[in-house]
Amino acid sequence: MIEAHFCTALRIVITDWKSQLTVDEMAQQLSDPVTFGRALLPALDQELAKLGCTRSHIVGLAWQTPCLHLRSVFDPQGIPDTPLDFRPVPDSEGTLIARATAIVCLAALDADTVSYGSENGGDLFVNLVVIPGEGRVSEKSQSKMNGHTDAVTFPMRGYRDPEDPRIAPSPDFVCLAALRNPNAVPTTVMQLEAILSQLDAQHIHELQKPQYILQSQLTFRDGMEEILGQELLVDDAQLLFQMQNGFWIRYSHSSTKAADAGESPAKQAMLALTEACLNCAIPVALAPGDIAIVNNRIALHGRTKVGEEFGGQSRWMLRTYGLDTSDLDEFQRHPDSTFMLFP
Ligand SMILES: [Fe+2]
Structure with missing residues (x-):
């Protein structure tokens, strides 16, 4: 019921807002x-x-459930053909309303809408679409994705990168706004609590030790080279963090390995985690006009195979991030932007 009330309130507020504005004025405000x-x-x-209902009800829910699924929260009308790359997001009424709704939705959760300069040029919203052509980026855009958290090499909120304090925390929320999803390809979410209930105490203990190596995810690699001079690699990384109200996680199946070679307890714990993720995946099929707010601390996310169709009326999601930035230092931001975080 709280989700439905949140949708209703968001729709009314955004409809009111846009009724007084042209497309250019909307774009200007979202800048x-x-x-x-x-x-x-x-x-x-x-x-x-x-x-x-109050906002604190909604914030409470967003920190208890792996994903808020806001159904029909915006009107996905007036959009061009599905783009062929991550960027740019075309300015049209439909994409602007999707973006405005996402931003207000995150603000309601005490999260600023942010990007990282090292990913997709720091664009606030990117198109999640099938990218035609050859190579890993194109392949990845079509394929299934296993459970992961986004921006996995960045520190948890409240922590610092051990070598570079300028690195901003990973996002609290990953926000997906669905513009098209003709084959109802589901996003998958895995609740950390459910995952941990399948692990034994020894595995949970191992995952909290600083004994893993994290590699930057594909979308960040070029930007990292450009901004930091090298890809960010975290040695001695801990995957699971004991917080006040339970655990937080960072993990990416394809970007994490145990520091010790061989069949170490660290590696076994990681394999158990991967296995548990597969058992806990819940499909969330986003319809055009839906927004999903995936909690990037207490859940992992992925998706099933998208397929090869691109452009035209093919699958198109907009993605952005939300983060509580209240304890960020100024040097963890790019100085010329109101939303772009370092690196
Ligand atoms: Fe992701």
Whole structure:
């Protein structure tokens, strides 16, 4: 019920907002997303109050469930053909409304909408689409993705990279706005609590030790080279963190390995984690107009195979990130941007 109320309130607030604006004016306002999102919160609070709901109910839910699935929260009308690359997101009424809804939605969860300069040129929103052509990026855009958290080499919020304090934390939330999904290809989410219930105490203990190596995910590699001079690799990484209200995780099946070669307890714990992920995957099929807010601390996410169809009316999601930036230092941001974090 809380999710439904949140959808209703978001729809009303965004419909009201856009009714007074041209496409250019909408785009202009979204260029400073944090200010924009916060400015619409009083109106959102009012709408929620009419429904007997508050933002703290929604924040509470977002930190208990792996994924908020907001159904029909925006109108995906007025969009061009599906793009053929991560960027740019074309400015049209439909994509602007999707982006505005995502930004206000994240602001309601006390999260700023952010990007990282090292991924896709720091664009705030990227197209998740099938990219035609040869090579790993194209292949990856079509294939199934195993469970992972996004920006896996960046520190958890509240922690610092051991070698470079400028590295901003990974996002709290991964936000997907569905513009097209003709074959109802599901995004998959895995709740950490469910995963851990399948592991024994020894595995959980091993995953908390600093004994893993994390490699940057594919979309970050070129940007890292450009900004840091090298790909960010984290040695002595811990995957599981004991926090006040349970555990947080960072993990990527394809970018994590145990520091010790051979059949070490560290590696066995990682294999058990991977196995548990497969057992816990819940499919979330996003329909056009839906938004998913995946918690990047207490859940992993992936997706099933997309297929080869590209352009035209093929699958198209917009993706952005949400992060509570209240304890960020100024040097963890790019100085010329209101939303782009370092690196
Ligand atoms: Fe991801």
